[in-house]
Amino acid sequence: MIPVDEAFARIMAQKIELPVAEVSLEEAVGKILREPIYADRDFPPYHRVTMDGIAIRYESYLAGEDTFRVEGMQLAGAPAQTLTHKDECLEVMTGAILPKNTDTVIRYEDVSIIERRGKRYAHILAAPKMRLQNVHQQGSDRKATDLLIPEGTLLSPAEIAVAATVGKASLKVTQAPRVAIISTGDELVKVTQTPLPHQIRKSNSYMLQAAMREQNVLADVFHLIDDKSLLLDELQQKFKKYQVLVLSGGVSKGKADFIPEVLQELGVEQVFHEVAQRPGKPFWFGKQAAGPVVFALPGNPVSTFVCYYKYIRLWLRAILGAAPAWNLQAHLTTEITFNPKLTYFLPVKVFISATGWRAQPVPIGGSGDFAGLLAADGFLELPPDQIKFSPGDTFPFIGFRS
């Protein structure tokens, strides 16, 4: 039996090289970028007008001019016009390129437009404060060839917008690993079946599939019965096709718990078996030399949940190439006593306050009570070297809701 931190470190040390896939911009959000994105030109690419109004030469204003004849209009999307008389002006629209021979924009609110003998004049009401006022200067945000988005970035809508701007209609992202979720346990029947009194329907594999889908990893789901030679055969087949296997059930000390034995016969090297935690203690983890990484989770639904969110989710994120997620923390609201020298994953509901997140324990009937999880938002990770956990103390929070 090894401590939780040691189990976590050994899992994170298992690397998988994942290939690059090219996806359309539309499909790229939530995926991990596998190419650097550079500015193809300056940001903004031209002196960009930021207010509707008039463009003048600042020099002319300084020289005493306060009424400017309007020569014409510079619309957004039109090539730059040229101001022909230095003491005149051009109307300009937000987003337009600043006309040549002008350097300052005064917004409509600060001028009065006068019509006189068929001509338009702009009379200045509020003095411009400086040259380049209301102009977003070319290259002021980024210069052409600047690195905008480094490899390994988890693509949010902000990166999608920037990628569009530099002309990337598709992006190189990490291709998700091929994952098989395999439940075992002869008490399990299909969702569409009516179970006999001693049977229950499969649920862990759907939970795992849904959780991975939220990480953009689409996994295949299988069920195998507790027959040793059949398990050997079927798992060997899966080893050829999948890079990651997540098994559920069959890892405890029961008479039909063949999984660790079968995996070792198949050449999967055991990295650990049993972690000093509750729930999820019988967790088995290993790696086949030229084959898949294998997570074999206890079959109890709450254990499966804890092992996924504490270990597998973060490992998947790491092999996809993303930076670690935020380490959320929350204050315990009520005293908890837990005697065993195990890390305790306490189901909690969280509330957000100005002084941080508060985590309220959710009563749950042991690791088989996953209906109890419906009232929870995640788990508080309580360390093994403590028995009493006081209200107000802060612990890592592992959430499964958004």
Next chain:
Amino acid sequence: MIPVDEAFARIMAQKIELPVAEVSLEEAVGKILREPIYADRDFPPYHRVTMDGIAIRYESYLAGEDTFRVEGMQLAGAPAQTLTHKDECLEVMTGAILPKNTDTVIRYEDVSIIERRGKRYAHILAAPKMRLQNVHQQGSDRKATDLLIPEGTLLSPAEIAVAATVGKASLKVTQAPRVAIISTGDELVKVTQTPLPHQIRKSNSYMLQAAMREQNVLADVFHLIDDKSLLLDELQQKFKKYQVLVLSGGVSKGKADFIPEVLQELGVEQVFHEVAQRPGKPFWFGKQAAGPVVFALPGNPVSTFVCYYKYIRLWLRAILGAAPAWNLQAHLTTEITFNPKLTYFLPVKVFISATGWRAQPVPIGGSGDFAGLLAADGFLELPPDQIKFSPGDTFPFIGFRS
């Protein structure tokens, strides 16, 4: 011009009835449940063994028996066996149904198994503490017909697992609205085009599409040029097909800003135009009597971002039928001064600490600098009735990363 809270309230007051769609369990995660889910039988459905060991009658132990002959084995997934002699026992596996005539499980760690003349005996080393020890009692978590998941729940992997258990291979969820994202602005060219010096590539519409995709709303994207009669025609077409229109650009006071005018000509009733906020002040919002809800956002990328995350995201969540999201809050790390009587959406990067989230302002070159957003995680919402914002003070945090 109306305050932010008023704009938010007016938006949230616009309801759309969305139909129900039936999706497979696999596709249901992240969607909103539109049927109540009940327990089809007790949870657990039988007295369920929670430890590998032996099952006895507690009465026999109390009567002084401490060594029990093993009659056989109860595996998980097998129909309940019956203990024939009260003073004997059955081996039992985790997940199995408790055998008839037994009521207490003693784990292997607490017994010693002895073979004598071809028979197996279990000698008790640690006394059982109570009847029903190591038994997850039938119906102790939930009773048959109990409501497990109410309508309106945002489906996390926990709900998916519970739905599988009660035999739901598919679930009724809210069908996403039909959304069109329409950019305008003659300075905009396609992502695949090389822009002329006065042009830029479209990016807002991709940003909006990506952000909605993260909410399971797949929107169609269009671009229209700044021509009034063309806008009238094209928008009328879109009104027939879509329930929600999100326009980007053309809502300021510029000469080519036809959008509010065109929308009103098309019978869209203006709910508001201009919100007391920066960025995003020219935001226009309206509703056509028998037609779509229309969000017309300013074309500046940062404004578009703020308007989406502050208003549209939460409105979409509400019309889909979900409970409001968590109201995140963060402490400002450095002093900020902002004079105008406007709500200021300050771009920030967040850090998580034991005393809550800390929000560090990200330098950004105005509402056109969306490359500046790459360093940010979201916005801090600073109220309009204040000029100085002190370090340590707490404000609502609107995030766009996970």
